[in-house]
Amino acid sequence: MKKLIRPESLTSSTVMISAAEQTSQTYLTLSDYLKLEETALSKYPVLLEPDVDIDDIYQQLKPLSLIALNFPSFYDGRPYSTAAILRQRYNYQADIRAVGAVRVDQLNQMYRCGFSSFEISDDQLTDTRTAALQFFSSGQQNKISDEPALANHYQQPWSKAWAEPNSMIRL
Amino acid sequence: MYQYSESDQTLIEERAAQFKNQTRRFLDGDMESEEFQQHRLRNGLYMQKLAPMLRVAIPYGMLSSNQLRKLAYISEKYDQGYGHLTTRQNMQFNWPKLEQVPEILEQLSSVQMHAIQTSGSCIRNVTADQFAGVAGDELEDPRPWAEMIRQWSTLHPEFNWLPRKFKIAVSGSDHDRAAVKVHDIGLKLVTKQNTTGFQVWVGGGLGRTPIIASEIKPFLDKEHLLTYLTAVLRVYNRLGRRDNKYKARIKILVKALGPETFADRVEAEWLTLKDGPDTISQVDIDQFKRCFSHPNYLNLKNEPTKTLASTDAESRAWLDHNVLPHQKTGYAIVNISLKNLGAAPGDITSEQMNLVAELADDYSFGEIRVTHEQNLVLADVRQSELLNLWQKLEKADLATANLGLISDVICCPGGDFCSLANARSIPVAEAIQSQYQKIQEVVDIGAVDINISGCMNACGHHHVGNIGVLGVDKKGQEFYQVSVGGNASEQTQLARILGPAFPAEEIPQAVDRLVQCYRQYRLPQESFIQTFNRVGIEAFKVAAYPGIAA
Numbered sequence: 001m002k003k004l005i006r007p008e009s010l011t012s013s014t015v016m017i018s019a020a021e022q023t024s025q026t027y028l029t030l031s032d033y034l035k036l037e038e039t040a041l042s043k044y045p046v047l048l049e050p051d052v053d054i055d056d057i058y059q060q061l062k063p064l065s066l067i068a069l070n071f072p073s074f075y076d077g078r079p080y081s082t083a084a085i086l087r088q089r090y091n092y093q094a095d096i097r098a099v100g101a102v103r104v105d106q107l108n109q110m111y112r113c114g115f116s117s118f119e120i121s122d123d124q125l126t127d128t129r130t131a132a133l134q135f136f137s138s139g140q141q142n143k144i145s146d147e148p149a150l151a152n153h154y155q156q157p158w159s160k161a162w163a164e165p166n167s168m169i170r171l
Numbered sequence: 172m173y174q175y176s177e178s179d180q181t182l183i184e185e186r187a188a189q190f191k192n193q194t195r196r197f198l199d200g201d202m203e204s205e206e207f208q209q210h211r212l213r214n215g216l217y218m219q220k221l222a223p224m225l226r227v228a229i230p231y232g233m234l235s236s237n238q239l240r241k242l243a244y245i246s247e248k249y250d251q252g253y254g255h256l257t258t259r260q261n262m263q264f265n266w267p268k269l270e271q272v273p274e275i276l277e278q279l280s281s282v283q284m285h286a287i288q289t290s291g292s293c294i295r296n297v298t299a300d301q302f303a304g305v306a307g308d309e310l311e312d313p314r315p316w317a318e319m320i321r322q323w324s325t326l327h328p329e330f331n332w333l334p335r336k337f338k339i340a341v342s343g344s345d346h347d348r349a350a351v352k353v354h355d356i357g358l359k360l361v362t363k364q365n366t367t368g369f370q371v372w373v374g375g376g377l378g379r380t381p382i383i384a385s386e387i388k389p390f391l392d393k394e395h396l397l398t399y400l401t402a403v404l405r406v407y408n409r410l411g412r413r414d415n416k417y418k419a420r421i422k423i424l425v426k427a428l429g430p431e432t433f434a435d436r437v438e439a440e441w442l443t444l445k446d447g448p449d450t451i452s453q454v455d456i457d458q459f460k461r462c463f464s465h466p467n468y469l470n471l472k473n474e475p476t477k478t479l480a481s482t483d484a485e486s487r488a489w490l491d492h493n494v495l496p497h498q499k500t501g502y503a504i505v506n507i508s509l510k511n512l513g514a515a516p517g518d519i520t521s522e523q524m525n526l527v528a529e530l531a532d533d534y535s536f537g538e539i540r541v542t543h544e545q546n547l548v549l550a551d552v553r554q555s556e557l558l559n560l561w562q563k564l565e566k567a568d569l570a571t572a573n574l575g576l577i578s579d580v581i582c583c584p585g586g587d588f589c590s591l592a593n594a595r596s597i598p599v600a601e602a603i604q605s606q607y608q609k610i611q612e613v614v615d616i617g618a619v620d621i622n623i624s625g626c627m628n629a630c631g632h633h634h635v636g637n638i639g640v641l642g643v644d645k646k647g648q649e650f651y652q653v654s655v656g657g658n659a660s661e662q663t664q665l666a667r668i669l670g671p672a673f674p675a676e677e678i679p680q681a682v683d684r685l686v687q688c689y690r691q692y693r694l695p696q697e698s699f700i701q702t703f704n705r706v707g708i709e710a711f712k713v714a715a716y717p718g719i720a721a
Contacts (some may be wrong), residue, residue, distance in 0.1 A: 074209075081409050082409075084405075113329050
């Protein structure tokens, strides 16, 4: 079974495990999505494979309230860049979802790159595994001066509503 | 030397705690081995032939005496009483137990050390010139920049799952001691109109497909360093091949696109990031530079060379070869060779580590550097103390006077330890070293880099050795391919293969025939590599395979 987890509200980066909901979301492939006459009215969200060049298609995805990015394997790093580009370059403010080989140990990295919801297998959400979420209290691109220069801009700076420094996900 | 901030310290403690949890889940069967493999590699832990191997990061080669003492303690308590220095300025332990690794990491974190990103498909430990801050030919100290790169790259959320490993080196001198052109990104500090910036080289590397890097940016203003690195990494992360791990390094992408097209892609990406949040402020630059300010040097005069060289031939040779001029009058740079016969190149015992730590405290402001040639450096020694220091090093077998000479062999752990190796490399190194033990002869031969790798992954950097030796497997037998003409310095050259591989027992003679060939052809003052470049490979082929017409 798949569960969907997300920060419990837009003013907090905390996710309670009770907030995890069962999901059986259907996604459209990009090619099916692009065949729709009125893409903005699509009933289903689109799921992008990692080889899609987001720069080529962003204008067509812009109206969507959810863009899902597929992880064909847990060690495929491309969706991290896609999410970061959506947030940083296009200022995309709606939901970016991690789908596929989503592992608890990587949620923190995904979150910091701009993912805002995660479709994850039930079996990932055991106590020992979710403990893995609690290890990082802050970003690593840290600063040593008081000026915010080497500050970590992967700490959700794109979303002013989420702009709690040093925030992290907790289940 | 850089001291950790609170957030640096918190981070490595948290990563150690996370790894402990990951290890426990793996041992309990709650994490599949494919997933654990990726996490342990990103924490420097390999599963080797005899035991796991843990690679500890020594960022840009800088160690404090307390850190070295801690490494000595770890090698005593959890290993077999020694450590191995690698060609990327790290230290490897070959005998830890998996269950004890989390404890070792806790020990390391108590002295601001860790094993984060010393392995795996991520940005590896950043390396730099071992003489940073003291080299006479230095334009600017590369360490503040290397430290910024360390902080920026550590657990970078976007670049922790790259197509393949990624190595960055920084050099601040004209003479390149950091081998920047054989790195995924090589940064060279340069000046333009009285401001310093970076010349950016991309796509160099050794391994299966050795390639010299291409210059993609002749001058990058220093405040844009991190945004530009982000752009390079992002282009690579998105476009690098993931279907074949042998084609996954950035060098293959740069070659496939062509350096100009690659540079254009990076430039376009960079323009979207330039002046963004990762832009480095002058306040930060000043702050980072203060972390690497000079120690409290005394105002001294240079010692006359005569008084220094008044003793015996051995100390004389050591002064001639292992001691280098310093930026500051009255001081000298002391190199401690870990290439004495009888020990594997780059190996150092716990007793030696403790002694070097003590000598660093007594003679060199408590700091030690590790070189990519697998030696150690005491960078700030008063010239008047050189002979006292020599005597103490000599008693501990640490005064071998061969820096940069033929017996200063660079060598990977090879088939004795490494499960990737096709052949052993340490016995070959020893056999070669053993025929060059007479100091007069070694000095007469002069500067020759011999590099030995046990497999094509090239940890011994055989492609850039003046003489390179590569272990190959021929139907279960260890054979060695010999190449000539490599150069790791600013005139980077890749060595060329001479011909058919030799069995192990023939390697020392084959190497010596190349050395004698050089002696036969050399002009006065000409080094091995200069003679090779002038004479060409044919003469060396003839010498290597006597009795066979070229």
